Amino acid sequence: KAGVTQTPRYLIKTRGQQVTLSCSPISGHRSVSWYQQTPGQGLQFLFEYFSETQRNKGNFPGRFSGRQFSNSRSEMNVSTLELGDSALYLCASSLVAGQHEQYFGPGTRLTVT
């Protein structure tokens, strides 16, 4: 069974631009969560989607948004990029909403210059 896939794996953007990251969950998994990993803050929860609905949101500004499609694939968008948005963005999937065990993809490394 294929794991969680994320595209692109690496991305370089300029301050002020926007970016869209994509995540395909494990086949059959319907819940997708996003996390940001930085050296200073560690792994922080961004949001969780299930059945195309956002169920939970972390403490991030409104520049961070996401969505989920009917096939459970998810995208997250960051608008008006700031230098501090440089991070590894990880997507995790689980079978259903609220399931503790989540399975992570390899991440997208975003660099903002």
Added chain:
Amino acid sequence: DQQVKQNSPSLSVQEGRISILNCDYTNSMFDYFLWYKKYPAEGPTFLISISSIKDKNEDGRFTVFLNKSAKHLSLHIVPSQPGDSAVYFCAASTGQGAQKLVFGQGTRLTINP
């Protein structure tokens, strides 16, 4: 306010010996705890979990112990193998919005031959 803390950034253990990784938490609402292992350039991999109604959970070489009164959990790896060298993250969640995992900063474990 770091609700989950891993106070040891690194740990070095000889192959064949026991590795003990520690984690402390402050939020008494946490009722489910997980350990993830992360290799460079990969997403975290789920290792083992424990519910707050238990004080021990075992899976092969991995055992997690939970001390609720001390708000402390630990991961024991016996015997340690070179492939165990990785960064280990402790994570916690609450019954409400269980999908939102709160992670510690991680401990880099190095197994020496």
